[in-house]
Amino acid sequence: MKIYERPDFGGQMMEFMDDCPSVNDRFRYRDIHSCNVMDGYWTFYEHPNYMGRQYFMSPGEYRRFSDWAATAQLSDLSVPRWKLQNEIYERPDFGGQMMEFMDDCPSVYDRFRYRDIHFCHVMDGYWNFYEHPNYRGRQYFMSPGEYRRFSDWGGYRSTIGSFRCMRDF
Known part of the structure; x- marks a missing residue:
């Protein structure tokens, strides 16, 4: 998964391959305005340590944070394994x-x-x-x-x- 600081995949980009308990520790921008989920399914969380509202993300391009019905401020990522x-x-x-x-x-x-x-x-x-x-x-x-x-x-x-x-x- 790749996250971007600006809409339409603009600005700084950070790629994630695994869980991240605090995006802010790795991505210096608090706001995430677009993302590209290339493989797998992810869950965004509103607050650090997997707290707050959750936003499930399936593979696809999300050009604006409104595409996933979220605020721009997301703190954590989780990638699950499935059965x-x-x-x-x-x-x-x-x-x-x-x-x-x-x-x-x-x-x-x-x-x-x-x-x-x-x-x-x-x-x-x-x-x-x-x-x-x-x-x-x-x-x-x-x-x-x-x-x-x-x-x-x-x-x-x-x-x-x-x-x-x-x-x-």
Whole structure:
């Protein structure tokens, strides 16, 4: 992945091949105005140490930061490794109704009959959860592990509208 300080791939450029917990330590400009994802899938974070809003980036050219619906100030990069399997629960600590997914879900309510996910166990793979149906709204990148509450995945509330698994790596 290459990031640029100006729109349309202008100004200073920095190339990344792996995770970077603080872009600001390597790239002297705070604002990232364009990027080129040449291979793989990446997640941008708004703040250092993988905190704040997340922006999932698939291969492609992003000429302006508005192309990925972000602010220009992004602090961290992460490159994940991928497989697929995910369990979601209606209540905390493996409680209530459970459903296992191994594919995309454009509407959690249509398949699960609930909008609130209080516990998630990502067994294999990497997933992008979205606040609204049809992959819209805030995004939450989920790597393997147990998420005992929505704040564990960076959410402000338990409502999840859709999610998709990451493929083509």
